Amino acid sequence: MDDKDRGTGHGGGHPAPAFEALLAEGAAVPTEGWDFSWFEGRATEERPSWGYAMSLAGRLAGARAALDVQTGGGEVLDFALGRAAPKAPVLTVATEGWPANVAKATALLRPRGIAVVASPEEGPLPFADRAFDLVTSRHPVQPLWEEIARVLRPGGTYFAQHVGPRSVFELVEYFLGPQPREVSGARHPERERAAAEAAGLEVVGLRAERLRVEFHDIAAVVHFLRKVVWMVPGFTVEACRPRLRALHERIESGGPFVAHSTRHLVEARRP
Structure with a gap:
């Protein structure tokens, strides 16, 4: 889908x-x-107009050390690295919290020399300070802004596609009924901008789309x-x-x- x-x-x-x-x-x-x-x-x-997977490939081609957070089964990262080769980062690591996905991502990404680290979605990230110049994620359950800022090198970039507010809420509310405002308003991009800035990051790009x-x-x-x-x-x-x-x-x-x-x-x- x-x-x-x-x-x-x-x-x-x-x-x-x-x-x-x-x-x-x-x-x-x-x-x-x-x-x-x-x-x-x-x-x-x-599809979002920006084409996340292809955009990610371009970012990976310019990175030295990259971390993909909550990689799922590794499918998006695997696709992007295939497009980034032969200029893929010297070091790429991925994290995932669901055991079934850890196994699937490991099987997919190990042939590329990429380690998949089992790490809870709520953090903290099991890496040293300033370890990466690129951190990425596609649809994280919750972005760990302070941890992202901690593991990024000065001048490093977080590049990600997030799920926005009220996503597929027509289906959610069909089963659950009307949801409280604090639930339906969660994940708002401007709230995430404020959280990222509070963690010491500078938000240099933020685009949102609503898709059928x-x-x-x-x-x-x-x-x-x-x-x-x-x-x-x-x-x-x-x-x-x-x-x-x-x-x-x-x-x-x-x-x-x-x-x-x-x-x-x-x-x-x-x-």
Whole structure:
């Protein structure tokens, strides 16, 4: 789903008995890593105009020591390093907090000579002060601004794509109902600018976009909520079966469920 062009979906063609089969399919797909290719034709998301992975490749080509924080399954870093070669950094390290993703990222990145370090998402980062001239991250759960500033060398850069406020909240609120303002306002780019500056970083670039997301069948909804577990905390098929059935019927009769993701591109430097 992530970074896919919109395309033809499955909505409208399933008979009612397909509901149980779709639930089972969505519940059976492995959730490790950040490879969203399973969603092809079933759910789609517009791409941010800045093209993070290619932009990351350019930054890596100019770095000497790089750290990718919360790398997921390592897919984005692997792609970017492939485009950055042969000018990739002499040293590149990645961190990840989810054990299944640590194993997947290690298998993918080890052939490139990249160590994947198991590190909790809440920090601290297990590296010395001023160890890197580039720190990157794609969709961190929470940016660790003080830790980022600590491990950056003077003049070093943090370059990342973050999830913005109220991302895919149409789907979240379909299951959870209206959310409090403090929840829906979290991750606002200006709040992150203030937090980065409070940590001693200079924000030199900040761009935000709102992007269309479509879910074409209920299996895609189930897999998405299993994969991105913080969207609807405690989600299970059994607990949400009535809402899932109603949403399945809505998609069958009216077409894709439409939501909107929010993303912002951050560039910050340590003076």
